[in-house]
Each structure stands twice: as C-alpha cells, then as structure tokens.
Amino acid sequence: MTDDDLETIGLRPAVVDGVRRDDDFEVLWRGLPIGRILKQPDNAHWWWGCNVYGQPATPGDRGPAINFKDCQVRFKLAWARIRPTLTEEAIAIAMQHAETLQPTQPGATEQAAQERLQVLENNRAAQRHRVLKSGSIEFNGGVIDCLVRNISETGAALEVASPLGIPETFNLVISGDSSRRCQIAWRRDKRIGVAFT
Incomplete structure (x- = not known):
C-alpha cells in the first residue's frame, strides 16, 4: 500500500434502517468513518460534516453547500486542516470505537460492505x-x-x-x-x- 492509498478518502452510500439512501454518503479514510455528505431532504442544498471520534468539533468542520461537488471541496479543505492534527493514538482510539458500533438493522453491515466505495473526487484539497x-x-x-x-x-x-x-x-x-x-x-x-x- 502506498502513501497515497493510505491517504485516500472514499465515499460509500449510506444505509439507514437497512435501506440504501440516494444522495447520502458516508466518508471513509482507512476504513474509518470521518464524516458524511448528503442532500438535505426536500431541499436543493447539500450538507457536509467532517469529524473523527474523540476529537473536539470546531466551527469549520461542517456546514451547508450548494451541490455535491461543493460538498466535496469543503470537506477536503476541512480534512486537510484536521488530518495533520491526528496522532496515531487518536486514530487507534477512533478505529476501536468504529469497530464497536453495531448496525441497528440485521443485514445493514453486509449491505453497506457490498456497496462500492468510490474515491472522493481529487481527495486532495489542491492539485498535486x-x-x-x-x-x-x-x-x-x-x-x-x-x-x-x-x-x-x-x-x-x-x-x-x-x-x-x-x-x-x-x-x-x-x-x-x-x-x-x-x-x-x-x-x-x-x-x-x-x-x-
């Protein structure tokens, strides 16, 4: 696995109550949930949030966006600020917490695992x-x-x-x-x- 692979951010369609939701994505890094990107119900606007379990939230970690692409750009900027602050210990704690989470509906984990993970478009905040x-x-x-x-x-x-x-x-x-x-x-x-x- 290369350095770039380790830093890749992926999107997986969210499964809520056993049902795959359109325009709703979990954001994953190294298999760890680090946020969500979704279209607001009954609204043309989108919403994004970037967070790692155990880390304090800051005002720039979430907010509205005008479309899916705008969400990705805003998410990448927040992640570029958050990622350098994560220690290996903080990552391990977040990973342990993620492993303890259980699905609320039978089959939700299997369905989520089968959903194809797509790479967040140009996951870097700026072109390399x-x-x-x-x-x-x-x-x-x-x-x-x-x-x-x-x-x-x-x-x-x-x-x-x-x-x-x-x-x-x-x-x-x-x-x-x-x-x-x-x-x-x-x-x-x-x-x-x-x-x-």
Whole structure:
C-alpha cells in the first residue's frame, strides 16, 4: 500500500434502517468513518460534516453547500486542516470505537460492505504536481536536507534520509522558492507528508 492509498478518502452510500439512501454518503479514510455528505431532504442544498471520534468539533468542520461537488471541496479543505492534527493514538482510539458500533438493522453491515466505495473526487484539497527539487527542513536552529517529490498549494511529500528527529512543525525552504511553515501529516519510511499552515 502506498502513501497515497493510505491517504485516500472514499465515499460509500449510506444505509439507514437497512435501506440504501440516494444522495447520502458516508466518508471513509482507512476504513474509518470521518464524516458524511448528503442532500438535505426536500431541499436543493447539500450538507457536509467532517469529524473523527474523540476529537473536539470546531466551527469549520461542517456546514451547508450548494451541490455535491461543493460538498466535496469543503470537506477536503476541512480534512486537510484536521488530518495533520491526528496522532496515531487518536486514530487507534477512533478505529476501536468504529469497530464497536453495531448496525441497528440485521443485514445493514453486509449491505453497506457490498456497496462500492468510490474515491472522493481529487481527495486532495489542491492539485498535486510531481517535482524533484532540493529543500531543507529548518527548526530550532537545525537543518535537515530533503527532496520535494510532489507539491500542491496545501502541502507536499518530502524524501528524507530518516524521518527520525524531525519535529511535528517546521519551516520548509525549497530552492528557488520562499519558506513555508509545515505540519507533518504522515511519516512512512524515508518519506513524510506535510500540510502547509
């Protein structure tokens, strides 16, 4: 499984009282429910909510949208803000909680599992561009060299000799570019993903 696979957000049609609902989707990340996107009953507008069990809600975590595409964009922006704040412990607690949830109707789990999971359209908040630029991670007077493998308006993937010792927040300086404040979103072997703050 690649880093991109681990960060993919999927949509699954919601099943309520054993019935699949049109224009109503559970949002999943690593199999963990992280929110909902749905069309409001008897209304042309849509609604979205982004939340992880055990995490405090903030005003920007939910709201109305004008259509399905607008919901996805708003959801992605909220997730880009929330995802870097999740620790592995918080993710494990949310996963444990999700496993304890039982369906209210017999067969609801099987029906939901059979529904095809679709990838949230362009699940990144901004389009990613593959690059190969040298950069440096700067923090508390220390500097670590890195390679920028891809970049967007909201974040980047960096290749480093080792992710050990790199703090959760730092300044990223890309050659030929300005410095950007970053927060780590994920760490995998010799690669880290960062969100620009």
